[in-house]
């Protein structure tokens with residue numbers, strides 16, 4: 452999988468999520484959980500909602516449409532109506548920037 456630039460780390464404040472639209476790739480939601488960075492698909496697996504517009508609560512992201520939740524670290528659904536997991540992408544920090552292996 453190609454390693455791709457996501458954004459400057461400073462763009463993702465602690466306990467928040469931002470949307471990154473990768474050229475020729477998916478939209479990715481990038482999270483900062485107490486200084487640890489994670490990335491998942493941005494589009495909810497239940498419908499056409501941007502998870503970056505949702506709410507980070509601990510290690511969960513709550514979808515803005517129907518309130519479904521996922522574990523940010525694993526992509527597993529943790530609350531209805533979500534059933535299918537999100538794809539997750541390992542994030543690495545190099546200097547001031549964040550990268551992830553995203554297809």
Ligand code: FES
Pocket residue numbers: 495496497498499500514515516517518519520531532533
């Ligand atoms: S679209 Fe995300 S919970 Fe329905």
